[in-house]
Amino acid sequence: MSLLRVERLGKEFGGVRAVADLDFAIPGGTVFSIIGPNGAGKTTLLNLLTGVYVPSTGRIVLEERDLTGRAPYEFAACGIARTFQNLQLFFNMSALDNVMVGRYLHEHCSLPAALLRLPSLARAERAARAECEELMRFVGLAPYVAASSDAMPYGALKRLEIARALATRPRLLLLDEPAAGLNPTETLEIDALISKLAKSGMTVVLVEHNMRLVMGVSDHILVLDYGRQLAEGTAETVRRDPKVIEAYLGTGAAGDTAAAPGAR
Amino acid sequence: MLAHLVPRRSRGLAALALTVLALPLVLLNNYYYEVAILVGLNAIVCVGLNLLIGYAGQISLGHAGFFGLGAYASAILTARYGWPPLTAMLAATAGVAALAWLIGRPILRLRGHYLAMATLGMGIIISIVIATEDRLTGGPDGMSVPPLTLFGFALAGERLWYWVVGGALLVAVWLALNLVDSPHGRALRALHGSEIGAEVAGIDSASHKLRVFVISAVYAAIAGSLAAHYAGFITPAKVTFFHSIELVTMVVFGGMASTFGAVVGAAVLTTLPQALTVFKEYEMVVFGAVMMLTMIFMPNGLVPTLAARFTSRRPAP
């Protein structure tokens, strides 16, 4: 059963085709990775899947619901959350407040209630705070629950963005290069977090360059090159695909060089 | 100590209330009261404007327009059509809110300099229309405004108006503090921090920006109506580009994303020109220099800069 379906998706920028003819489905409860060389259109695809870009052609369908052309906050309201390659955190707020922003969709606070600070609001705020503190602990940020976001190390900030995304209670979580800029230890921690999320039943879409991470954690892999779909399948299928090896992986990443047909 | 009786989040408001209550002790004559009332009125506008500029990270160089519309609508409805003042004020505020809602949608799609220019244009158009339609508004010479009546009793005199404006300011600050502390306030600060980050977290940034724009316009309109009734007179001088700039400067000087900063900014920059009338010809030079120097050396504004100086960095509660 596919959670998200993409049909003949394309995006053009003034004559430049960033992505074209993308056609795939993401099954629920799996880890789906998108890989490819730089400039292949991975981030463009993520932007399309979260409403940041409006497609030039094609459709995006979440469980029979056509989301094409909707605004980013509507994508979020339908259950698609994401993190960014270049952090888009709110450095003017505390770490906890960053996560609490993610909970806005589920807060139903009317303007009069906010202006007059009705007692129901105070109660709701306390509950929200508790839930978000728990989320921070879940992603491994227990020491930073009371911290200001601009006083946290880079690795923690990447996890903070994940916590904010989780606060929206998504059904689909898109992570844009969560391991970028992290040292090996931090990468292992992110790896563990992604596995933990996958085990809890979350559908995770991962854009990554770190092949060890990708091959280890993915159920399906989509390979992009020059904005087009190059290959799709399980980790095993993809790492042996000659087109993929030529475009991206190289013989080293294919593991046993002897097992790669047509390898150079 | 007494401070512990007041919950932490209400301490600022309590301090402000105490200030309003105690200030008359140092207000020696009607002139001082007049300045205090002026401070209060400017502060009300600035608290609203700060929600837009400081918290939501937008900019408006045309808020004197909303102030003026509130003032003139109240004036025209009471003076020319005989409406009861409170009803007129309500109608004026509703009218300004509607206008802000209509014009806010397209304007807030702009950013940075373009937004500045659009709000500036809006403010100038309003001021020119007010100055030109003299049959309705009295033109450049202005028009007189009947006093505000409460249960048939006309409010007049500096001392009475001090309490009216002081009370209004406290309500204005209280509402603003509540808004900032609510999920709406978090949404505003989020879209200031990163608009795209806020959007993907589920925040409809366009609608939040519009809402805070309308709220800040309402603050300005109410202050305008009060100002018109207090002075008994209104002229287009209060609706100019220069007044819009004064308001923005008060907000930025006092401290962006700080409701009390907006009040402090209004207080300082309203009393400063009064103090500067001693140096009559140098008033503009000094005011301009103050604007420049403050922004160069205290870009975060007075209150946050002082707060950072006097308190150690503590993590958020």
Added chain:
Amino acid sequence: MSAQFLQFLLAGLTIGAIYALVALGFSIIYNASQVINFAQGEFVMIGGMTTVSLTAIGWPLPFAMVAAVLVATLVGFALEKFAVEPARGASVVTLIIITIGASILLRGLATLVWDKNFHPLKAFSGEAPLQIGGATLVPQSLWVMGITLVVVLLLTWFFGRTLLGKALLATSHNRLAAQLVGINVRHVLLASFGLSAALGAVAGILIAPITFTSWDVGVMLGLKGFAAAILGGLGSGPGAVLGGVALGVIEAMGAGYLSSAYKDVIAFVIILAVLFFLPSGLLGKRSTDRV
């Protein structure tokens, strides 16, 4: 073409040329420093007022004009050095307030150095109106349009053929790359402020015989020049010229055919329309943000 239409057109082209010069000043500074210089109009004021003062104490007009342009250029350098440079990296709102503060400061100084009255400047070649196709034109208008054309051509040569001009262009496209090829960005910034100030001063001198000059003549001219720059596309030189001329003509037509009381409103309504429907202006680049 009716005489009335021609009349309005010529009036529009005259004031449009002034707007074009002011708009060029905005664009040059914006390109070099990403700053909108709200004090741009004061350069116009300084140009006109200085010329008036110097001719009043007996200087011949040409010397007075050159001196006025030099004074304005120096004020431009001072503005960059003392107001913009120290606030490097500040937010848009902060920079706007700084330049507005500078504009207020300069106007305050103007009231001290001069006064609050209107001052006429003698027209360059007399007051006798000319007749062109049924429309009346003062000779000064021809000076305005002619000299503006010359200035625009000079600027085209400057940016296209001189090293400093190309350095200015390079810096506006990519500051880091410009630094890496050895361009002294500090000098470029100073030069752009100085150049914009000179342009403003020229505009002020040209228009003074027609509309008189005073301590606050820069406010509206500055705002309209800014509007013209946005109309043509902020940062585009040709756009500034096109925007200025277009704004001048539309304003004159509007004042003539619709309502002269609402002349200024027309300009700002046009600007709002441009901002709502074509924010990058007539000749500006349309861009998308990379996320």
